Amino acid sequence: MDVRLQVSMVFHLDKCIGCHTCSIACKNVWTDRKGAEYMWWNNVETKPGTGYPTKWEDQSKYNGGWEKKGNGKPELKMGNRASRLINIFHNPSLPKMDDYYEPFTYKYEDLFDSPEGADQPTARPISMVTGKFMDIEAGPNWDDDLGGSPVYAENDPNFEGLSPEEQQELFDVERLVFFYLPRICNHCLNPACVAACPSGAIYKRGEDGIVLINQEVCRGWRMCVSACPYKKTYYNWSTGKSEKCILCFPRLETGQAPACFHSCVGRIRYLGGILYDADRLTDALNVDDDKLVEAHRDLILDPRDPVVREKAKENGIDERTLEACERSPVYRYVKEWKMALPLHSEFRTLPMLFYVPPLLPVMAKTENGVYETANDELFSPIEKARLPIKYLASLFSAGNTDQVSYALKKQYAVRLFKRLETVGDVSQEVVDKALAECGMDAAEAEAVYRLTSLPTMDERVVIPPMHREEAMAMLDDDMWEQKGSAGFGFREAPVRGA
Amino acid sequence: MMDNLLFIVLPYIAVTLFVVVSIYRYITDKFSYSSLSSQLLESDELFYGVVPWHIGIIGALTGHLIGFLFPKEVLWFNGVPVRLYILETTGLVFGLLALIGIVALMWRRIRVPRIRSVTSTVDTIVLVLLFAQVVLGVYTALFYRWGSSWYAASAVPYLRSLLFFQPDIEMVKPLPHIIKTHIINAFLIIAIFPFSRLVHMVSLPIEYLWRPYQVVIWNWNRKKIRGQYSLSNAKEDSELNVIGR
Ligand code: HEM
Ligand code: SF4
Numbered sequence: 001m002d003v004r005l006q007v008s009m010v011f012h013l014d015k016c017i018g019c020h021t022c023s024i025a026c027k028n029v030w031t032d033r034k035g036a037e038y039m040w041w042n043n044v045e046t047k048p049g050t051g052y053p054t055k056w057e058d059q060s061k062y063n064g065g066w067e068k069k070g071n072g073k074p075e076l077k078m079g080n081r082a083s084r085l086i087n088i089f090h091n092p093s094l095p096k097m098d099d100y101y102e103p104f105t106y107k108y109e110d111l112f113d114s115p116e117g118a119d120q121p122t123a124r125p126i127s128m129v130t131g132k133f134m135d136i137e138a139g140p141n142w143d144d145d146l147g148g149s150p151v152y153a154e155n156d157p158n159f160e161g162l163s164p165e166e167q168q169e170l171f172d173v174e175r176l177v178f179f180y181l182p183r184i185c186n187h188c189l190n191p192a193c194v195a196a197c198p199s200g201a202i203y204k205r206g207e208d209g210i211v212l213i214n215q216e217v218c219r220g221w222r223m224c225v226s227a228c229p230y231k232k233t234y235y236n237w238s239t240g241k242s243e244k245c246i247l248c249f250p251r252l253e254t255g256q257a258p259a260c261f262h263s264c265v266g267r268i269r270y271l272g273g274i275l276y277d278a279d280r281l282t283d284a285l286n287v288d289d290d291k292l293v294e295a296h297r298d299l300i301l302d303p304r305d306p307v308v309r310e311k312a313k314e315n316g317i318d319e320r321t322l323e324a325c326e327r328s329p330v331y332r333y334v335k336e337w338k339m340a341l342p343l344h345s346e347f348r349t350l351p352m353l354f355y356v357p358p359l360l361p362v363m364a365k366t367e368n369g370v371y372e373t374a375n376d377e378l379f380s381p382i383e384k385a386r387l388p389i390k391y392l393a394s395l396f397s398a399g400n401t402d403q404v405s406y407a408l409k410k411q412y413a414v415r416l417f418k419r420l421e422t423v424g425d426v427s428q429e430v431v432d433k434a435l436a437e438c439g440m441d442a443a444e445a446e447a448v449y450r451l452t453s454l455p456t457m458d459e460r461v462v463i464p465p466m467h468r469e470e471a472m473a474m475l476d477d478d479m480w481e482q483k484g485s486a487g488f489g490f491r492e493a494p495v496r497g498a
Numbered sequence: 499m500m501d502n503l504l505f506i507v508l509p510y511i512a513v514t515l516f517v518v519v520s521i522y523r524y525i526t527d528k529f530s531y532s533s534l535s536s537q538l539l540e541s542d543e544l545f546y547g548v549v550p551w552h553i554g555i556i557g558a559l560t561g562h563l564i565g566f567l568f569p570k571e572v573l574w575f576n577g578v579p580v581r582l583y584i585l586e587t588t589g590l591v592f593g594l595l596a597l598i599g600i601v602a603l604m605w606r607r608i609r610v611p612r613i614r615s616v617t618s619t620v621d622t623i624v625l626v627l628l629f630a631q632v633v634l635g636v637y638t639a640l641f642y643r644w645g646s647s648w649y650a651a652s653a654v655p656y657l658r659s660l661l662f663f664q665p666d667i668e669m670v671k672p673l674p675h676i677i678k679t680h681i682i683n684a685f686l687i688i689a690i691f692p693f694s695r696l697v698h699m700v701s702l703p704i705e706y707l708w709r710p711y712q713v714v715i716w717n718w719n720r721k722k723i724r725g726q727y728s729l730s731n732a733k734e735d736s737e738l739n740v741i742g743r
């Protein structure tokens with residue numbers, strides 16, 4: 001057993017209001033720079049929809065992630081190592097800028113400097129790449145709230161498993177349904193970006209599992225951009241280096257929540273330490289698609305187990321870190337309650353950001369054109385869901401509908417449980433049945449309710465102590481040499497090479 | 499005098515710049531080492547430029563290197579006409595590929611506005627020098643037969659004389675102007691190399707072929723920091739997560 005710590009995350013989709021505050025917080029802190037204008041390390045997309053970059057989930061287009069191979073060793077979908085070097089001059093699966101969008105601003109001066117005339121002056125859009133006037137064809141969140149639209153929702157790759165009738169029903173205006181999917185880098189256990197980097201510039205930090213790109217080692221071969229199935233590494237067209245979400249490690253190291261977590265208006269974001277067994281990673285990668293979620297969950301270890309604690313200490317994990325893991329909200333949602341699921345686990349990167357699938361838009365329905373959330377059974381059972389369970393399963397459990405159903409049923413049961421307590425218009429029988437169906441007792445239902453609805457910042461974000469002060473002390477040989485791989489600031493200005 | 503300047507002084511300056519500045523730049527400004535790929539901004543036209551260009555130029559440069567290292571063997575190989583024709587044709591094909599490639603690349607840089615916005619003055623100089631070099635090279639291959647043999651017989655001894663610090667330019671003096679220009683231009687490219695995007699070629703990541711896929715870096719020495727815990731039975735690392743550099 002090789003016990004390691006991963007700073008891991010849960011996003012509770014039932015709470016996301018799609019306000020994009022998270023994206024703005026991230027943009028302001030990290031990517032408001034030349035060459036990075038088009039990057040959204042945090043983005044929020046509307047589902048059903050094609051997302052950002054367009055159709056990122058369609059790996060027949062981008063060749064991201066891993067593929068299960070007969071010999072037990074998964075291989076990158078892009079091909080083997082040699083193919084990466086052969087394709088180094090021109091990467092056949094690289095997204096183009098237009099798959100994201102061309103960043104733009106407006107020529108605001110014209111509003112002030114235009115000579116007086118018969119017409120109002122306008123501020124025309126100018127490209128932030130060329131500085132020339134341009135026609136805007138797309139922008140960040142171009143398909144925001146366009147669930148049901150033929151251009152966007154209809155092209156969602158997750159519709160593959162649905163029959164044409166099922167799909168069509170979703171596009172009837174009255175049945176139209178959508179929810180929000182905020183995405184950041186998953187800081188995967190088996191990151192495809194790391195494996196694809198010919199320079200070895202991308203690495204996982206041993207102590208907390210954060211995946212970073214060493215800007216001094218990156219040579220701009222742009223392989224990580226295609227390899228990441230979530231399209232969460234980006235190529236900076238100005239500096240010629242790839243960049244990605246750094247999970248705000250300078251904030252984490254000083255005990256603050258990452259900017260997107262801190263600013264989240266819906267308070268949907270949870271962060272905490274997870275202990276996992278690095279020796280068993282290969283096992284978790286070699287199972288069939290429908291077993292992936294379970295195998296992934298199996299890697300996660302109980303921080304209260306004495307054996308695990310002993311092994312963790314042997315690996316240099318501190319007692320205080322273990323204490324933080326015990327309080328980890330992520331552990332509860334993912335392992336104890338089995339309510340949070342990894343996004344697209346069939347990409348086999350073992351993503352460490354988990355999602356509680358959304359219940360509300362799924363449950364609500366329309367009756368004679370009236371939006372109805374309650375019926376005789378109070379909430380319609382998930383079998384009658386507006387958004388087919390198959391669709392959610394394609395997103396959150398590699399097609400395994402049992403996993404998604406279970407997560408939804410649990411939310412459903414908690415809702416009934418609280419309804420009985422606060423309003424009292426459901427019978428004890430119904431509640432007991434709902435609880436029993438997902439093997440939950442009253443105490444657990446209460447705990448789920450509290451962590452979902454009432455958590456304080458300190459309960460949502462439990463940052464394991466990172467001991468960076470001690471880590472710094474270890475940089476005894478050459479601090480500057482170490483800096484590139486330790487991740488602290490720039491020694492040289494990040495200026496594009498000649 | 500002029501010949502001394504162009505064929506002795508220039509080469510030494512060029513190679514000195516190449517070595518000293520490349521190393522200095524690598525030590526003080528690693529960040530600037532990058533392919534500076536522009537594929538994100540424009541991909542389709544790039545393909546028709548960058549692929550033939552690199553196949554062609556790498557092929558042609560390898561040919562020059564082989565001739566430089568094994569001149570006698572090359573002359574012996576060329577002793578049989580069929581073999582000579584094969585070698586010459588191969589060289590010409592590489593040259594033409596490079597020519598097609600560089601024309602496509604220059605055309606793209608001039609025409610595509612997004613690409614123009616990431617083109618520096620040095621980029622332009624480099625492309626012009628490389629274009630000139632390839633044109634001169636292809637012209638030589640076509641009109642001064644048989645390059646592979648006389649290169650081994652006269653240019654290589656000159657280059658080697660430079661290498662051993664006993665410059666002897668008698669061999670190059672009688673060469674046609676086109677070929678002389680090719681040599682001078684080559685040293686100009688070597689001189690500008692460390693100041694340009696050309697440095698990308700020295701970071702060819704060959705070790706990727708045997709490196710473990712996953713890279714994990716521990717920022718601290720776990721044993722030293724948490725000395726109280728025994729690491730005696732801690733394994734090197736798991737199969738997937740292998741400690742990187
Ligand atoms: C050693 C192996 C080499 C590798 C792996 C390599 C790789 C690359 C890559 C990835 C690009 C960027 C393409 C893009 O825009 O996406 C590039 C561009 C370029 N390379 Fe190389 N290269 C190599 C050797 C060379 C050599 C020997 C030369 C010339 C002497 C050369 C000259 C250039 C030039 C001029 C460009 C700029 C093309 C343009 O965008 O206009 N490369 N190379
Ligand atoms: S989500 Fe993508 S960028 Fe992030 S660790 Fe996983 S493979 Fe790498």
Ligand code: SF4
Pocket residue numbers: 015016017018019020021022023044180182263264265266267268
């Ligand atoms: S800030 Fe929170 S609620 Fe708002 S879009 Fe982002 S994740 Fe959703």
